[in-house]
Amino acid sequence: MAADRPAPAGPGRKGPLAWFRSRPLRSRLALLTAVAVAVAVAAVSLACWFVTREQLENEMDSSLRGTRLDASGVESLLALCHRGTTPPPLAGSYTVQVILAGGGVCTSGKAPIPAGPGDLAVARGQLGDVLHTVKDDAGREMRVYTYPQEGPPGIAVSLARPLSEIDNSMSTLRWVLLLVSGIGVVGAGAAGLWVARTGLEPVNRLTGAVEHVAATEDLTVRIPVEGKDEIARLSRSFNAMTAALATSQDRQAQLIADAGHELRTPLTSLRTNVELLVRSEETGRAIPPEDRRALLASVKAQMTELASLIGDLQELARPDTERPGPLAVVPFHTILRTALDRARLRGPELTFVTDLAPWYVRADAAALERALVNVLDNAVKFSPPRGTVEVRLMRGELTVRDEGPGIPAEELPHVFDRFWRSPSARSLPGSGLGLSIVARTVEHAGGTVAVAPAEGGGTVATVRLPGAPTPPPDTLQGRA
Incomplete structure (x- = not known):
């Protein structure tokens, strides 16, 4: 026969x-407070009860x-017992x-006590x-003290008192x-409940605020x-979190608005050119061959501009805490030479004076x-x-220093803002995202970037990246 086993805890248990x-x-x-007080009171009560009993x-x-x-008195008590008379209490x-x-x-009392x-x-x-x-013949517990009687030996006197005196007091x-x-x-439970309600009131307010934000997406709550x-x-952390979320939400809205504004111009021009070809x-x-070639060249340029703008938007849409790729030890000077080759193709009439010392940094090579390339493109442009x-x-x-018109001092704080372009450069190609991408990439690599007026005219862009003039002894590319 199988042994009895406790029933497993089911959904209802x-x-x-x-x-x-x-x-x-x-x-x-409140329950924990009541239990804690109950344990303390029980311990104190037990200690008081035992101490009092021992004292009594x-x-x-x-x-x-x-x-x-x-x-x-002893002789009188013995005389009564010899005569067969029961001594009174x-x-x-x-x-x-x-x-x-x-x-x-010989006993004087309610009941004899066994000797x-x-x-x-x-x-x-x-x-x-x-x-x-000891218990007397009546079944009562008695506290007995026995001592020898003065005088002739062979006699002892027992004095007894019932323990019921102590039991009644202890009861x-x-x-x-x-x-x-x-x-x-x-009282402790009631006090604990009151303290809990009072102490948790700020938590209730915080909970209400979180529920309000979750229901309404209102990030202005403080x-x-x-x-x-x-x-x-x-509370301060919650306020900081909602402020950061509100800022992020505003930046997203601004990014969408700016992206729509930047996309509208090339799309409008592209649609106009395509409509002319379709018509x-x-x-x-037939459109004259020269005009047709110009239209197709314009369409191609606008498609290239759209592709570049979309690529820049994808780069900037990535969260700031997400790195563009795995970091590795790469030769800064070699990557710079590759970027210079691309810049020379975009400005063949310019003269590039270079002085590149070896330097190895930890960064994503493609980013x-x-x-x-964005920094050099700005100089070429x-x-x-x-x-x-x-x-x-x-x-x-x-x-990187150019001999261009320079940047006014009041415009310098905005050069790394997304979609910002100097009023004097609105007619030049570009989306205003290049320097934003530069700042983001350099910060992820642990460096800094700055743009300032150059002495004698022009602009100088400075990029600083931590690294070393020689690669690590084991490998040129190490894990981040």
Whole structure:
């Protein structure tokens, strides 16, 4: 026959811990407070009960030891017993018993008390005195003190008091302690619930704010911050989070608006050119070959501009915390030479003066090359015909100087903003995203970038990247 096994906990069964966890936080705090107070009160009550009982027993023992029956009283008690008369109880709650060495007993009280071996040993002179607890013939527990009687040996006197005196007092004390403990536990639970409600009020406000943001997507909600405790820190963190989310949302909206504005111009021009070509095919009126070639060249240029703009948007749409690719140790000077080759193709009439010292950095090679091309393209775009572009790389500091018109001081703070272009450069090709991509790439590589007016005219762009003039001894490309 299989042994009985406890039924498994099913969906409808919950253990005490699961039930406790399912309660609201304020209820759990109140319950924990009540339990803690109940344990403390129980411990104090038990300690008080045992200490009081011990104290009462010590007082009873002292009372018994301090009471003595004189010789005349002992003789009178023995005389009554010899005549066969039952001695009347003495005044008070004491029971007096005379014990003879032979085992005879004469008792003045409600019921005789059995004489134990210790009592007989005192009567025979073998012990000085003895104190013990025993039940009398009526079944009452008695505290008995036996001492030898002065005079002729062979007689001992036992004085006894019922322990019910202590039990009655302890019973009263027990009920008092239970009443006080119950009131204390209930009061502690109520106080714990009040403290929990008061202490969790800021959490309730925070919860309400979070629920409001989740329901309405309103990121302007702010929680009042009071004090410097953990709740205040949590409120400040929530306010900072909503502010950051609102800023991110605004930047996304601005990016979409700027992207739509930038895409509108090439798309409009592209649609106009395509419509002219379609109309020529539909009407049968041929466009002169030179005009047709110009239209196709314009369409090609606009398609290239759109592709470049979309690529820039994809680059900037990536979160700021996401790196463009795996970082590796790459030769900065070699990537710069490749970017210079591309820049020379875009400005064949310009003169490039270069001085490149070896420098190895930890970066994404493709993203770094694109950023360098953007920096050089800016110099090519703003350089006058037959101008000179100076490119120098020394100990991780790249400087690119052109001989263009320069950038006004009031426009310098905006050169790295997305879609920002100087009013004087609105007629030139570009989307205004190049320097934004440069700043993003350089920051991901742990460097800095700056643009400033050059002495004697023109503009100088400075890119600084941490690294070393020689590659690591083990490999040129290490993991990030």
